[in-house]
Amino acid sequence: MKLTILAVPDCPNAPLLRQRITHALAGQPATEITWHEVTNQEQAERLGMHGSPTLLIDGVDPFAAPGQPTSLSCRLYRDQRTASGAPSTDQLRGVLQAQRE
Template sequence: MSIELVYEKTCPNIAGAREQLLRAFGEAGLTPRWREWEITDPAAPGHVHGYGSPTILVDGQDVSGAGVSGDDLCCRLYSQGETGRQQGVPAQADIVNALRSRASTSSTFPAA
């Protein structure tokens, strides 16, 4: 299972996304491991371009269910459940669901 945090270095929501990831790993009962990609870094792989910041990918899929926006230098807003409140990080439940879904079909969890 591959977990990636994609961000733009000036985004104010990076720390919040990391905290949300840590909580989600704990809730899912998994050891926290992920790779981070700064969008403007030339070493960032092509598949992370086009996502706003921050984006969390589990096996290449955005945990929010959204696709590539095409504007990777902007901050994202996520709708939070039934309230529809906007927040700068994905909902913990969305991350947990993605982790659990992939963990149940993945036999290995490589080191990041």
Template structure:
């Protein structure tokens, strides 16, 4: 996230609720503030809030330019839908189980 991103609290709430609904409330969630253009470039950060699961941003736009921008998803809340977040989390859990 970037400092002062208006979607940060909503994104954090969405993640918490979705993890709880999936029975994954024990899953650690790390919030990282991207404060400089250099850091955005280094991390390939294409907008705030970005939700990264196991190092992958499931909603990344190919060829998106890194930068300190606001990222609005095409949904009424401007975030990934609860369903798409749940699907991404379930896929990550399945991938983790296959790798074990």
């Protein structure tokens, strides 16, 4: 499994995503994580960025709604209770587990 993080320069939510991914992957097999800084809309379209930060698992954004356009904007992730600038650790564990299965 390959994880790719797409973020605009100085994205304030990128460190939060890094922290939550680290917690979600604790005790799991080694996983390759690549970070890409996205600076323009053309890159966002080519890489599949749906707001910053975007997590791709094997090239797919598990949090993107069908038809969601690419974007350089800040991104919000929602769970049953709140919205945050990064998926929760539980949300990350869920999509990572689903990808492993």
